[in-house]
Amino acid sequence: MDVRLFNQLNIHYHTNENLARQLLPFARKFLSMPSKLTNTWDYKNTYTDLEGLALETELDFFVDYITDQANQYLITHNLKIKQSLKLSVSLFTSEMAEGDQHTAHNHPGALLSGLIYLNVPNNSAPLEFYSPRSKLTSWLNYIDELCYVASDEIFEITENHAIVVKPKNGLFLLWESWALHRVPKNNADERITMVFNIGVADADQL
Numbered sequence: 001m002d003v004r005l006f007n008q009l010n011i012h013y014h015t016n017e018n019l020a021r022q023l024l025p026f027a028r029k030f031l032s033m034p035s036k037l038t039n040t041w042d043y044k045n046t047y048t049d050l051e052g053l054a055l056e057t058e059l060d061f062f063v064d065y066i067t068d069q070a071n072q073y074l075i076t077h078n079l080k081i082k083q084s085l086k087l088s089v090s091l092f093t094s095e096m097a098e099g100d101q102h103t104a105h106n107h108p109g110a111l112l113s114g115l116i117y118l119n120v121p122n123n124s125a126p127l128e129f130y131s132p133r134s135k136l137t138s139w140l141n142y143i144d145e146l147c148y149v150a151s152d153e154i155f156e157i158t159e160n161h162a163i164v165v166k167p168k169n170g171l172f173l174l175w176e177s178w179a180l181h182r183v184p185k186n187n188a189d190e191r192i193t194m195v196f197n198i199g200v201a202d203a204d205q206l
């Protein structure tokens with residue numbers, strides 16, 4: 001029988017501890033600047049739906065890195081943005097304390113979203129992606145969640161078929177912005193990340 005695949009959640013990931021070490025002092029610097037903090041979602045962060053930290057010239061190297069990764073993602077999955085458009089990066093940093101969390105959401109306005117873990121002490125909260133199948137209780141009740149994927153040091157599947165990403169310093173993640181995800185209650189102080197959204201701008205404005 002023939003099979004055609006129409007959509008699926010692809011999470012690109014790799015570990016770059018040197019990059020995390022390089023970025024952590026920048027994250028701490030911007031997190032200590034009251035003028036940069038927005039504390040959106042009731043935890044410490046510099047989120048903005050504009051370019052945010054992507055406009056800081058000292059982070060140009062990271063914006064280039066993100067753009068390279070995004071282009072690789074698009075090529076891998078045969079995705080092409082319209083010819084009149086160019087990729088545009090929005091960047092922020094966040095620091096979760098014990099008890100902080102981020103409820104289920106996706107990232108409207110972006111194509112790809114991602115993060116790099118810069119400082120994840122023991123008991124730092126993971127990242128959980130929801131499976132569209134878990135909206136249907138019959139799938140939760142009758143299908144063995146372990147058949148989807150074998151657990152390894154980074155990924156795990158929960159009883160409700162969510163995909164859990166276990167954080168570690170230097171882990172870089174990239175996914176399509178429609179994917180519903182959350183950060184459950186965090187159990188450590190100083191869980192520091194840099195988070196980005198990749199959208200578009202008109203080519204003639206860049």
Ligand SMILES: [Fe+2]
Nearest residue numbers: 105106107181
């Ligand atoms: Fe998110």
